[in-house]
Amino acid sequence: MAVLLLVPRFLPKPYHVGVMVWCGIHSLVCMGLSLFMGYCGQISLGHAGFCAVGAYMSGILTTRLSFSPSLALLFAFIISMIIASAAGMAALRVTTRFGSPPRLATVAGTIVSITVGVAIGLAAQWLTVRWGFRPVGSDASGIQTMRLSFSPWLALLAALVVTLLLGLAAGMPALRLRGHYLAMATLGFGVIIYVVVRADPGELTGGPSGFGGIPRLFPEFSIFGLVRNDEERWYYFVWGILIVLLVLLLNLVNSRVGRALRSIHGGETAAKAMGVNTGKYKIQAFLLSAAMASVAGSFYAHYVRFVNPDPFSLVLSIEFVTMVVVGGMTNLWGAIAGATVLTILTRYFRVFKEIGLLFDGLILIVVMLLFSEGLFVGGARRLSALVRSGCSKIRYLFGGATKSA
């Protein structure tokens, strides 16, 4: 962890820190993807689509969309109702969990849950209105019109919800497929999103050229005066979130859920025979990875403060899969490592602009042929085998015929 904190100090230029920020953003997607591809054993060639949804939603909601305060209030009300019912249901489960005698406990439980729900709902509404929206723009005559647009964090949440809904719609039928069919379905889904985003229905998505002016995600802060520039702020932000998520995901992976996912990878029929609800787990893994991709996309939108369709093509989806595979599919750390290594490599080769694509393909083929378990799992094994055989050969050479090989 300390290493991560100190890295920006050692990097000479903000450009390099920027590259590390990209590593972080890509790692975010890859961690989620590794959960779905490595642990669960499926394949998805469409994750760039989720990133695109996140990025575009964040962009659109914070810049293109604006409504009058009453509409914003209505929206806040709806959100708080949703949160309230969710909180209420959660509270209800908590109170009835401890198996108290029926009638009184149920009444008490219901009262508690309603109170909790209403309290949380009111708080959510106040919070949403206060911090969820911000005043935007004035019209041509210079008069301040009272219109509100989403604030970045709320937009991020909204983008997340939209992505999850999309993921659900696409995932439920798609996850009944396997192998090549699933790969193609996810690929098609990702490209469809790219086509939709790239098309030009007027003002909303900006067509092939995209749009800009996306506001900042967080104000310019500085930790004890140590943070020098915007790149570093983003670096700490992204990698901080990454670490938190990593801890959470590691916890998940080592739990029952993680074992269930791995059992699906090992053999879906066998897992089903053991009572694992494969459908549910596959969808959940898919949605989780989609959520992480969406958040990463939103970060992208606020970091670059401009969105256009170009980065979100099929090539990006494949790059993500490459990163996961190179790092070792069944390995969360591997996903981060793969994303970092590959991002740095592609940025480096961007200097030799021409070779980039060819190099991508070459890496992919070579890695898949030699290290199909990823550089860090298979590679280590092969390396140690190589070393061992080398040592025994040397021993043979120097030890003479009496020593056995």
Add this chain to the structure above:
Amino acid sequence: MDLSTILQYIFAGIKIGSIYAMVALGFNIIYNTTGIINFAQGEFVMLGGMFMVMLSELMPVGAAFPVAVVAVVIIACIFEMAAIFPAKDASVITLIMITIGGSFLLRGAAMLVWGKSSFALDPFSPGESIDILGARVEPQIMWIIGVLAVVVVLLAIFFKFTLTGKAMRACAANRAAAGLCGVSAERMVLLSFGLSGAIGAVAGIVITPVTLVNYTCGPMYALKGFAAAVLGGLGISTGAVVGGLTIGLMECFGAALPFRGASSYKDGIALLVLLVFLFVKPSGIFGRAAISELKKF
């Protein structure tokens, strides 16, 4: 919409649909013999067009055509020997990634060799567009339809009547049994890649006078060709042709839909069809569910 407009759309649909059909045929051949989906198929199409453009400056069209096809066949075979053969027992994911990597590689190489610009060819027969019942039809479309017909017929003859063709079918049906009969599976796989490369190259050559070719045009052909193959039933050649023409027609009619910006969504139509079929009937129009269950994956 009057008859001439409809006819115009139909011809446009057939024009591009024939290409998708040929790409789908290429997919089917490799799939039947090896069970792999070759994501680099679109690159074969692109390379066919590129080589043709390059060669037609050095020699007349009639000579450039076979040379270009042979060039792509050589590349396809090299690809098979270098990338597919060493990975023969690998998992589905590995093979998918390898073919994807191959497509990147070929695209990157094309960019290095030919640059990023688009190229065009002269149409094979000069002349004005023909007028059929009010629709203007370029002569090249006739070439395209003709080539598709020839390819289909030649493939049918090859698979049904020649020894090698029958050997490939045997390998596709049951590799081990075919091996016992003296069919070398490795050679059949190599042949299937070569054949797919040839068909792809032909498709690329024949479409370039109508649509420009540049180094990025491969993946779209591959995706839509695969959609066509799935639509018709993976591995079934009638299905490939029907699927290709259907998707071509749907694309062109879809672009004509009366809402604004419809033509930009054109590319998504094929993919939408693909998704719908994968969700609802993965075995395609002509495929049968029981058989597709038995396939490798």
